[in-house]
Amino acid sequence: MKHLLKMLDLSEAEITDLLNLADQLKYERKHNIPHPHLAGKTLGMIFQKASTRTRVSFETGMTQLGGYPLFLSANDMQIGRGEPVQDTARVLSRYLDGIMIRTFAQQEVEDLAKYGSIPIINGLTDFCHPCQVLADLMTIREYKGSFTGLKMCYIGDGNNMANSLIVGGLKVGMEVSVACPKDYQPDAKVLEFAKENGGFTMTDQPVLAAENADVIFTDVWASMGQEGEAEKRKIAFAGYQVNDEVMAAAHADCMVQHCLPAHRGEEITAEVFEAHANEIFDEAENRLHAQKAVMVKVMG
Ligand code: CP
Numbered sequence: 559m560k561h562l563l564k565m566l567d568l569s570e571a572e573i574t575d576l577l578n579l580a581d582q583l584k585y586e587r588k589h590n591i592p593h594p595h596l597a598g599k600t601l602g603m604i605f606q607k608a609s610t611r612t613r614v615s616f617e618t619g620m621t622q623l624g625g626y627p628l629f630l631s632a633n634d635m636q637i638g639r640g641e642p643v644q645d646t647a648r649v650l651s652r653y654l655d656g657i658m659i660r661t662f663a664q665q666e667v668e669d670l671a672k673y674g675s676i677p678i679i680n681g682l683t684d685f686c687h688p689c690q691v692l693a694d695l696m697t698i699r700e701y702k703g704s705f706t707g708l709k710m711c712y713i714g715d716g717n718n719m720a721n722s723l724i725v726g727g728l729k730v731g732m733e734v735s736v737a738c739p740k741d742y743q744p745d746a747k748v749l750e751f752a753k754e755n756g757g758f759t760m761t762d763q764p765v766l767a768a769e770n771a772d773v774i775f776t777d778v779w780a781s782m783g784q785e786g787e788a789e790k791r792k793i794a795f796a797g798y799q800v801n802d803e804v805m806a807a808a809h810a811d812c813m814v815q816h817c818l819p820a821h822r823g824e825e826i827t828a829e830v831f832e833a834h835a836n837e838i839f840d841e842a843e844n845r846l847h848a849q850k851a852v853m854v855k856v857m858g
Pocket residue numbers: 608609610611612613682690817818819
């Protein structure tokens with residue numbers, strides 16, 4: 559594995575490998591066993607969008623691996639003033655041992671990998687959020703033991719989270735159901751993969767999608783960069799909420815996951831969120847362990 563650009567690039571074996579390593583690194587951290595796999599290495603972390611979890615988990619994760627995390631705000635870099643990504647990639651490849659980037663266009667991440675010569679990790683684009691979904695899969699396996707026979711359900715915007723969850727869920731063998739409004743469906747490439755893969759259903763009815771689910775996901779109605787559409791989206795997504803009615807359709811022991819930040823009263827009720835807070839904050843913690851596994855695999 560050279561980069562982590564999107565879930566579509568990973569095989570089931572690579573995902574399993576990453577999750578196993580993440581479990582091991584989590585165990586070692588709990589037992590204070592040092593694991594300086596990236597001693598002497600530097601990770602550049604380019605942020606074009608805001609972040610709490612991604613920044614802090616990569617920064618602390620790299621430190622725990624013995625390396626150095628370098629925070630780079632895109633607005634303070636020449637790339638923010640129009641320096642081409644092709645040049646940025648070739649320059650940064652001379653200094654760094656790896657790059658994590660959070661930006662808008664997936665193409666920018668693909669281009670960094672194409673023109674640079676060091677590993678690139680996607681820390682979220684408008685298209686996908688693979689680091690998050692690796693942590694999500696890790697959390698599901700932790701709670702449920704395995705993915706065999708599980709049904710994952712996603713309710714809400716067909717956004718970066720939906721795209722990555724559909725691909726990740728199907729690749730590890732779960733059944734995946736999605737409920738999205740007609741005008742807010744997942745990416746066409748993802749739907750094509752899902753249809754070829756089988757085990758996938760899509761509807762515009764949340765309760766139907768949630769039937770017999772083992773894990774239900776949702777995400778914000780307006781993602782970063784869509785702030786101007788927030789009011790329009792509130793109307794389009796009314797009814798696409800994880801609430802008691804949706805939970806009643808799922809299995810009694812159904813988990814709830816949310817990548818965070820959450821908007822209580824919009825995509826999820828405060829009651830459902832708090833009833834599943836342990837699972838949701840374990841999911842947030844697992845960002846750290848899953849991303850450390852990614853860094854070790856691509857930079858180690
Ligand atoms: N879930 C997630 O990526 O959180 P941040 O935006 O805080 O990094």
